[in-house]
Each structure stands twice: as structure tokens, then as C-alpha cells.
Amino acid sequence: MSIKNMTKEKNWSGQTMVSTDYLLFEAPREKHFMTGSEVLKEAMKRCTVDASVSYPITPQSEAAHLIGELWAEGYVGTYFRGENEFGVMSEVAGCAMAGARTVTTTSGPGTLRAMENFPMWSGTRIPCQLVLMARGINSPLTIQPDNLEVSFLLETGCMIWYAENVQELFDMSIAAFTVAEMPDVHVPIITAVDGFFVSHTRESVMLPADDIALFPYNPYKAPLPPIDSEMPPGRFLRDPFVMKSNYISYATHASWQWEVRSAVDRSRPYAKHFLNGLAHVTGDQDAEIVFVACGTASHQAKEANRELTKMGIKSKVVKLRTIRPFPHAELLEATKSAKYIFVPEFNIVGWLEKEVTQSLYGKSEAKVIGRPRVAGGMSMPVEAILKEVLENVEKGA
Amino acid sequence: MSVDIYKINPEFRDIMPKEILDLEDNATWDGEKRGINDLTDKKEILEEHSLCAGCPEAAALRYILASLPTPSETVIVNSTGCTSLMFPHIALHTVHSLFGNQNAVASGIKRVLDWRFPDKTKDVVVLAGDGATIDIGLDYTLQSFFRQEKITTICFDNEVYANTGGQESGSTPKGQVFKMAPKGKVFDKVPMWELAVTSGCQYSVKLTASAPKSVAKVVREAILIAREMGPSYIHLYTPCILEIGLDANEGLWEMKEQDKDRFVSFKYVSPEAEEYLKNCKKEGIL
Numbered sequence: 001m002s003i004k005n006m007t008k009e010k011n012w013s014g015q016t017m018v019s020t021d022y023l024l025f026e027a028p029r030e031k032h033f034m035t036g037s038e039v040l041k042e043a044m045k046r047c048t049v050d051a052s053v054s055y056p057i058t059p060q061s062e063a064a065h066l067i068g069e070l071w072a073e074g075y076v077g078t079y080f081r082g083e084n085e086f087g088v089m090s091e092v093a094g095c096a097m098a099g100a101r102t103v104t105t106t107s108g109p110g111t112l113r114a115m116e117n118f119p120m121w122s123g124t125r126i127p128c129q130l131v132l133m134a135r136g137i138n139s140p141l142t143i144q145p146d147n148l149e150v151s152f153l154l155e156t157g158c159m160i161w162y163a164e165n166v167q168e169l170f171d172m173s174i175a176a177f178t179v180a181e182m183p184d185v186h187v188p189i190i191t192a193v194d195g196f197f198v199s200h201t202r203e204s205v206m207l208p209a210d211d212i213a214l215f216p217y218n219p220y221k222a223p224l225p226p227i228d229s230e231m232p233p234g235r236f237l238r239d240p241f242v243m244k245s246n247y248i249s250y251a252t253h254a255s256w257q258w259e260v261r262s263a264v265d266r267s268r269p270y271a272k273h274f275l276n277g278l279a280h281v282t283g284d285q286d287a288e289i290v291f292v293a294c295g296t297a298s299h300q301a302k303e304a305n306r307e308l309t310k311m312g313i314k315s316k317v318v319k320l321r322t323i324r325p326f327p328h329a330e331l332l333e334a335t336k337s338a339k340y341i342f343v344p345e346f347n348i349v350g351w352l353e354k355e356v357t358q359s360l361y362g363k364s365e366a367k368v369i370g371r372p373r374v375a376g377g378m379s380m381p382v383e384a385i386l387k388e389v390l391e392n393v394e395k396g397a
Numbered sequence: 398m399s400v401d402i403y404k405i406n407p408e409f410r411d412i413m414p415k416e417i418l419d420l421e422d423n424a425t426w427d428g429e430k431r432g433i434n435d436l437t438d439k440k441e442i443l444e445e446h447s448l449c450a451g452c453p454e455a456a457a458l459r460y461i462l463a464s465l466p467t468p469s470e471t472v473i474v475n476s477t478g479c480t481s482l483m484f485p486h487i488a489l490h491t492v493h494s495l496f497g498n499q500n501a502v503a504s505g506i507k508r509v510l511d512w513r514f515p516d517k518t519k520d521v522v523v524l525a526g527d528g529a530t531i532d533i534g535l536d537y538t539l540q541s542f543f544r545q546e547k548i549t550t551i552c553f554d555n556e557v558y559a560n561t562g563g564q565e566s567g568s569t570p571k572g573q574v575f576k577m578a579p580k581g582k583v584f585d586k587v588p589m590w591e592l593a594v595t596s597g598c599q600y601s602v603k604l605t606a607s608a609p610k611s612v613a614k615v616v617r618e619a620i621l622i623a624r625e626m627g628p629s630y631i632h633l634y635t636p637c638i639l640e641i642g643l644d645a646n647e648g649l650w651e652m653k654e655q656d657k658d659r660f661v662s663f664k665y666v667s668p669e670a671e672e673y674l675k676n677c678k679k680e681g682i683l
Contacts, residue, residue, distance in 0.1 A: 050509060080544070083501075084536070087498070087537050094503060096505075098506040228513065230402065231402055
């Protein structure tokens with residue numbers, strides 16, 4: 001396999017190249033039954049991926065193997081196992097700097113080991129994708145689903161999207177490259193799912209044919225030139241502004257960081273298009289009881305909504321699809337009728353509750369209740385959500 | 398894309414600074430016999446740098462840049478420390494990303510350049526200090542050797558964390574008093590040049606920067622070997638004259654002293670690399 005096999009119509013593996021709109025919205029789809037790890041392979045197979053670097057950690061290992069198989073099958077340009085997650089994320093940075101569409105995956109402790117890389121990624125303006133299959137953080141040792149790690153990523157300057165299920169993981173991880181690579185965005189993207197609940201659960205999923213794929217990444221449209229010696233180098237090219245008194249380092253660094261966050265903000269219209277909105281709302285439009293959640297918690301909230309409907313109680317679910325940028329306007333609009341906002345979460349700190357509270361501060365009269373909250377691999381039965389709702393609403397009334 | 402990327406749009410010539418014009422008019426690039434002798438009359442790829450007066454590291458960097466076989470197709474990956482202060486001043490593609498991850502970043506860059514440009518030769522050269530190479534980045538240095546990445550790694554060993562104010566490093570000789578080793582360093586200098594050999598480098602050389610022509614020869618050999626065979630390593634003594642209490646004009650003297658002591662010449666060339674270098678000589682590329 002060689003990049004030289006690429007023609008105007010076909011990529012190097014012989015797939016016909018199509019627009020993201022065609023791939024996501026127009027191409028005919030067929031029903032399959034697969035896990036999140038398997039569906040990620042199917043998504044990456046259709047993304048004309050140049051490079052991937054992997055490292056084993058539960059629960060993302062299988063997804064990382066399967067991307068390796070794509071390389072062996074001739075779909076991915078270059079692939080190898082790195083030495084640990086810090087190394088992997090640096091290798092990913094090198095790949096993306098050199099002009100590659102690059103993907104990697106990690107989970108929990110791996111995310112924290114790699115942490116120094118994520119703000120470096122965004123500061124370097126590389127549009128790589130990290131598929132995060134969230135898992136608990138040590139100690140004590142756990143491999144169970146828990147999304148505490150996402151709280152550490154919130155201020156890294158990377159975009160963060162959250163998929164609820166296998167189908168969403170497929171569609172989001174394709175859209176992720178397209179949005180991240182927009183020249184006016186061009187920042188890394190983290191596509192998160194809850195480990196095990198999505199990575200290991202087999203669900204029915206609608207997929208387009210696998211003989212079509214995205215057009216390749218064009219690094220020459222990037223706001224910073226790729227590190228490939230094909231364009232004139234910049235003197236400050238992707239270098240830190242640490243030149244002490246030599247340059248106006250403080251102002252430069254501050255404006256650079258501001259620009260990274262502005263770039264994340266500029267992804268809104270693209271994300272809105274490819275994700276059909278930054279937040280999805282289901283249930284009774286005028287409900288006073290509103291669940292705000294992401295990932296698996298939103299699935300459980302929808303179950304609770306169905307149970308409450310049976311009990312004659314109106315409620316609705318606002319599922320946040322993007323966490324960075326945070327969908328402030330969508331949240332405010334969707335919670336206009338709310339008296340009680342419940343934020344069910346799979347972590348001990350309630351990072352999403354804090355995000356929601358901050359976003360609505362001074363704009364909403366609703367009471368934000370960060371419950372139920374489970375952690376360390378506990379499940380979130382619908383009964384736990386109903387209990388919180390009934391107790392709080394009763395008290396409030 | 399070769400040297401064309403350094404050509405200036407004729408419309409802009411009248412407003413470009415002289416040092417940029419010089420890069421087009423009087424620097425040596427690929428396709429010609431460039432080398433250490435260019436330092437006397439050609440435009441250097443390094444513009445004025447911000448290191449201390451008389452710093453041997455700055456001299457070493459000038460020798461290295463003058464010796465690159467094809468600078469217009471060379472990517473330099475550096476790290477945090479004194480070296481990171483010089484790289485914004487060089488006219489090549491350079492990357493600073495984090496402290497210690499230079500060989501990981503270089504691995505990614507090299508693999509993708511090989512993937513994207515199968516018909517071209519692109520050299521990836523890592524230039525980092527002893528802290529970056531041997532302490533904080535040791536894992537990534539060695540792992541890139543284990544994986545046989547086709548990159549050249551050059552360690553500027555000044556035996557101290559100089560940029561942070563003179564703390565002991567793994568490369569500091571035993572007994573030396575530095576900050577964080579107020580009673581003297583208790584363990585031996587890490588023999589990185591030997592670790593490079595046991596970790597799979599095809600070529601590992603230890604020397605000081607006292608003789609420009611020796612540095613030039615080693616750099617050229619190391620890069621040619623990395624292109625075809627696998628990782629190559631150069632361990633170069635560039636003392637921090639500030640931290641060991643020498644004057645600006647005493648760096649060369651110190652390096653000459655160490656040529657006979659801690660930096661007595663070490664050179665390993667794998668049998669395959671030896672054969673390859675012989676062929677390079679025959680073909681006139683060395």
C-alpha cells in the first residue's frame with residue numbers, strides 16, 4: 001500500500017472519496033450489530049486515516065487493535081504501538097504536525113499519564129482525534145466505567161464531544177475529523193464515550209457501505225504550516241514563546257491561548273450541522289423537570305423520562321452532544337420551562353453539574369440538582385433517578 | 398520541495414531583512430558539496446542566537462547545522478532547556494513540544510514523512526540537552542532506539558540543568574556539587590552512549606565539540622546511517638561555562654581537557670553500518 005495509489009476519485013485503499021455530508025447524511029445505510037470498539041473500526045475505515053499510534057489499556061484496547069488491523073488491511077497509512085500514553089500522545093502530535101490525519105484512543109489512567117500533551121496539542125493547533133473510552137482513575141485500582149477523567153480535559157483547549165451509544169460514536173468520530181480540520185477551527189478533538197457501556201456493548205447500528213471514505217486531510221489548508229519541509233518555515237513555528245525578554249512573550253502567549261479557545265468556539269456552526277445540533281432534546285417541551293446529561297447518563301435519563309410519563313409526570317431530557325464548546329444557548333433555551341434540573345452523572349465530582357450551574361448562573365431560576373451521581377463502576381438504575389426526582393420535587397412542592 | 402521554499406518572491410526583495418535575503422543568496426543547501434568549511438564565508442542557517450557569550454553549545458550547533466547533508470529536507474526536533482532558546486533562530490522546520498518527548502515527536506514526524514513522501518529523503522534530527530535526553534526523556538529516547546526509528550539523536554551534554562540554574566542531572570559526574578546535590582552527586586554519570594548501543598543504535602559516538610571537523614564528520618555519518626539503517630546517536634560534550642565557573646573564552650580549553658578524560662573518544666558502528674559507510678565513501682556522498 002502506498003499513498004501513491006491515490007487518484008482523484010479513489011483513496012490509497014481504493015475507496016471512492018465522498019463528502020462528509022454524503023457519508024453522514026446521504027449514503028444508503030444497512031443495519032449491523034456491533035460493539036463500540038468494532039464500530040470505531042468501521043468509522044476509521046471510512047476516514048482515509050494517515051496515522052494512528054496505540055497503547056493497551058482497558059477498555060479501549062480492542063478499538064486500538066482494530067485500528068491496527070485497518071493498517072494491516074491497507075486502510076491506515078502508518079500505525080505502531082507506542083511506549084506509554086505520554087509517548088503515544090507525543091507521537092500522535094508528531095504525526096499530525098507532519099501533516100497526517102491522526103487518531104488514537106485511550107482510557108482513564110492513560111489519559112492522566114498523557115495529560116501534559118493535550119494543551120500542547122491544542123497550542124500546536126493540530127486537528128488530531130482522541131477517542132476516549134472513559135474509565136475510572138486510580139487509586140484504588142479500577143477498570144470500571146466512570147467519567148471523572150473528562151473533568152481533567154475540560155480546560156486543555158481541545159474540543160470535547162460526547163457520544164451516547166454505538167451509533168453516535170460512529171457518526172461523531174467521522175464528523176470529528178471534518179470539524180477539527182476546518183481551517184478556522186483546526187484544534188484537536190476528543191470524542192468521548194463511557195467505557196464498557198459503549199465500547200463493549202453490542203447494539204444495532206446503521207452503517208453506509210465501506211467502499212466510500214472521506215477525502216484525505218489537506219495539511220496545506222492549515223492555519224500553521226505542516227512540519228514537512230515543503231513550505232517556508234516560520235521563525236516561531238510552533239515554538240513556545242519562552243524567549244524571555246527577546247520577544248513580547250507574555251502578550252503573545254496570552255493571545256495564543258485566547259485564539260485556541262476562540263477556535264474551539266468557531267467550531268459551533270460546523271458541529272451544529274454535522275451533529276444535528278449541539279444538544280438533543282426529548283420528552284415534554286413544557287416540562288418543569290429537566291434532565292441535563294451526556295453519554296450513558298442521558299440514556300438512563302431517557303428511561304426515567306419514560307417511567308415518569310407512565311406516572312403522569314412531565315419531564316424532558318437535554319442531552320449535551322458537545323462539552324467543548326459548551327452549548328450555552330441550547331441549554332438555556334431547552335431549560336426555559338424548568339423548575340428542577342437534574343444532572344445524573346457517572347463520576348464522584350459532578351463536573352457536568354458544575355458546568356450546567358455555571359452556564360445558567362443569573363439566567364435561570366431553576367434549581368440545579370447534581371444527582372443521582374454514581375462512580376467507580378456503579379450502575380445508574382432508573383429507580384435511582386426516579387427516587388431523586390420524586391424526593392426533590394415533593395420537597396420543593 | 399527542496400531549496401525553492403527558501404526563495405523570496407521578487408516583489409518583496411526590497412523589504413526583506415538582509416539575513417533572509419542572505420539565506421537565498423549565500424547559504425548552502427542541497428545538491429552541492431556543503432560542509433563545515435562554509436562557516437567562514439557562507440550564510441549560516443542559524444541567525445544570531447540568545448545563548449551566553451562563548452557558550453560551546455552555540456558553537457556546536459553551528460557546526461551541526463553546517464554539516465547537515467540536506468538542510469532543506471531536514472526537520473529538527475528539540476526540547477526544553479538552553480537549546481530551546483536557539484531553535485527559533487534557525488531557518489529550518491523545528492519543533493519544540495514538551496520537555497523530554499522529543500524522540501516520540503520525532504518518531505511520529507519521521508513515520509509520517511516516510512508515508513507522505515515515499516520518493517523523497519527527509520531527515521529528522523533530534524537535538525536536546527542531557528536532562529531531556531537522559532533524565533526526563535530517557536524512556537522516549539531508548540524506546541525510539543528499540544523501535545529502530547530512522548532518526549538521528551544528538552545530545553548536547555553539559556552535565557547540568559543549566560537553563561534552570563545549575564542543578565545536578567543524570568549526566569553530572571559523580572561527586573560534583575551542584576544545586577539539588579549540595580553534598581555532591583552520589584551516583585555515576587549515566588553512560589548514555591553505551592545505552593544507545595545496547596538499545597539498538599546502529600551508530601553511537603561520544604566526543605566533545607573541541608574539533609569542528611570531527612563533529613562535522615560524525616554528524617554526516619550519523620544522518621546517512623539514520624536514513625538507511627536505523628537510529629544513530631551522538632553524545633556531544635558542550636560544557637556550561639557559566640555553571641562550572643569558566644570565562645567566555647575558556648570553553649574550548651575545557652573541551653580539550655575532557656577529550657582526554659570523561660569524553661575520551663567512544664565510537665560504535667554496527668557491522669552493517671560500517672559496510673554502508675564504506676559504500677557512501679565509494680559513491681562520494683561521504
